[in-house]
Amino acid sequence: MLLRIKKHPIIDFKDSERISFYFNDTKLHGFKGDSIASALHAAGIKKLTTSLKYDRPRGFFCGIGKCSSCLMKVNKVPNVRTCIAPLNNGIRVETQEKLADWPDVEFKSKSKETANVDILVVGAGPAGLCASLEAAGQGASVLLVDENQTVGGQLVKQTHKFFGSKQEKAGTRGIQIAIDLENDLKKFEQNGKIKVMMDSTAIGYYEGDKEKQHKFAVVKREVYENTLYEVNCRAAIFACGAMENMLLFPGNDLPGVYGAGAVQTLMNVFGVKPGKKVIMVGAGNVGLIVSYQLLQAGIEVDRVVEAMPQIGGYHVHAAKLRRCGVPILTSHSIKEVYGNGKVEGAVIVKLDNNWQPVKGSEEKINCDTICLAVGLTPSTRFLYQVGAEMEFIPEAGGYVALHDDSMHTTIKGIYVAGDSSGIEEASTAMIEGKIAGLSAAISLGYKKKGDSSLKKQHMGELDRLRAGPFGEKPRIGKHKISKLLGKRHV
Amino acid sequence: MKKSAIVCRCEDITEEEVLKAIEEGYTDLEELRKKLRIGMGPCQGRVCVQIVIKILEKKTGKKVSKISIPTSRPPIIPVPLGTLASDKDEK
Secondary structure (H helix, E strand, O other), X not given: OOOEOOOOOOXXXXXXXXXEEEEOOEEEEEEOOOEHHHHHHHOOOOOOEEOOOOOOEEOOOOOOOOOOOOEEEEOOEEEEEOOOOEOOOOOXXXXXXXXXXXXXXXXXXXXXXXXXXXXXXEOOOHHHHHHXXXXXXXXXXXXXXXXXXXXXXXXXXXXXXXXXXXXXOOOOEHHHHHHHHHHHHHHHHHOOOEEEEOOEEEEXXXXXXXXXXXXXXXXXXXXXXXXXXXXXXXXXXXXXXEEEOOOOOOOOOOOOEEEHHHHHHHHHHOOEOOOXXXXXXXXXXHHHHHHHHHHHOOOEEEEEEEOOOOOOOOHHHHHHHHHOOOOXXXXXXXXXXXXXXXXXXEEEEEEOOOOOEOOOOOEXXXXXXXXXXXXXXXXXXXHHHHOOOEEEEHHHOEEEEOOOOOOEOOOOOEEEOHHHHOOOOHHHHHHHHHHHHHHHHHHOOOXXXXXXXXXXXXHHHHHHHOOOHHHHHHHHHHHHHHHHHHHHOO | OOOOOEEEOOOOEEHXXXXXXXXXXXXXXXXXXXXXXXXXXXXXXXXXXXXXXXHHHHHHOXXXXXXXXXXXXXXXXXXXXXXXXXOEOOO
């Protein structure tokens, strides 16, 4: 129980219903609302699986169902992503050694269902939620699909207040924005315009009649029983977010090396401390904000190391950390992480002007958690499948689908919004979502008076948000995207 | 095992293995995938592809935009076969 957060200045972790479950025959308990992995973590179990060739211990890295390092056997069903699977009473969780055993279980899949909607929205984070609301507001029918148990995407762990102007919810905490959007969503659920499918994943694209209709397969998980949905839609909006970047250093796969998002999920969603002493890698906004959130959760942050010669994030955040006595070391990096079965310490090293380690500058530090905040890569696997034209745009964080200023890709009826379209902020993701939702609905004939001025207003908000010095990177990225699109489609 | 960073967590591929394969002449993502199974595990390349792109760029001098990404196919997450094979609702 040592790893449960008791006191928190912002979040009130109320005691919820106690749930007991088995981990390899040991009876443990967690709380309602836990994921399997968060309950295991709170019980001190970080090793979830063993690696395929070298028998290395593995725990989850991303904590949001993307890295697949958390696969375990649950009630005999192998390959369950335990970081996003809900904890239920009496379940049996077992480690699966390397490849899963031949499953000794009857898979109770229900009959296939069909859903016909105007617009499919993949991802219920800030972009997907806003896209759904805007499209439904125009009168289109929407199916919103998300892998998690609750809507909000990464907003549900953003305990800090947002920057920007009032219009874009500045001064409001991300967790509150998620609640506001969820309330708006409920109104549309009641009038039947939006159908929400949580704990569900869009797993594949199957060419319908591309001109008029798109066909997707979606799997809905219900207490380990799945339903396969054939979804036919006239337009689809991909708001799938992003994946945390991994760094290369020996020991980078040890349990206890987490992405910053995973650390936030553990402490701000589940109320579980990721560890006792953390080294943060990366002094961009994510690294700085998460470091401060770690302190708020009562966890020691030993130091922040940043490979660049200067701090990347807002100086307000950096100053806050320094006031709390956390040193931020620029031109420093992780050389190696060591430990027997889990993180026990790290060696950090100074870098010279050519990014090379300075000999003799190594320092060994004891710690149990390494948090990587070294950027994100847009989640775009689906856009490849659909056949959208992709380009590598470094300022956008990697390969992205080319899209116009209505967020429309090169495939008719396929839109993109938020981090999937280029790494940026939650505030811009929300507006991109609105633009995508509005544009998709209009293209299907759901028009209203004042549509074009509303769209212009959204675009104006985007420009304002990107106007500052920290908006430079996305501004360049988005400019490159539209330039490339123009070149290809003159 | 020598101290080496892990590139692909699913298939347990180290940085050393990737570098060796590049030296042997496997110089794009598709070839490396076929040689080492990089990106073919349950995460479908979500962790490793961006790392391998960086290694390839550094080792071969190729422009990232010239390194093509492996094909993405359904299903994008592990799904029990029973689910994929579930039949039409007979009501």
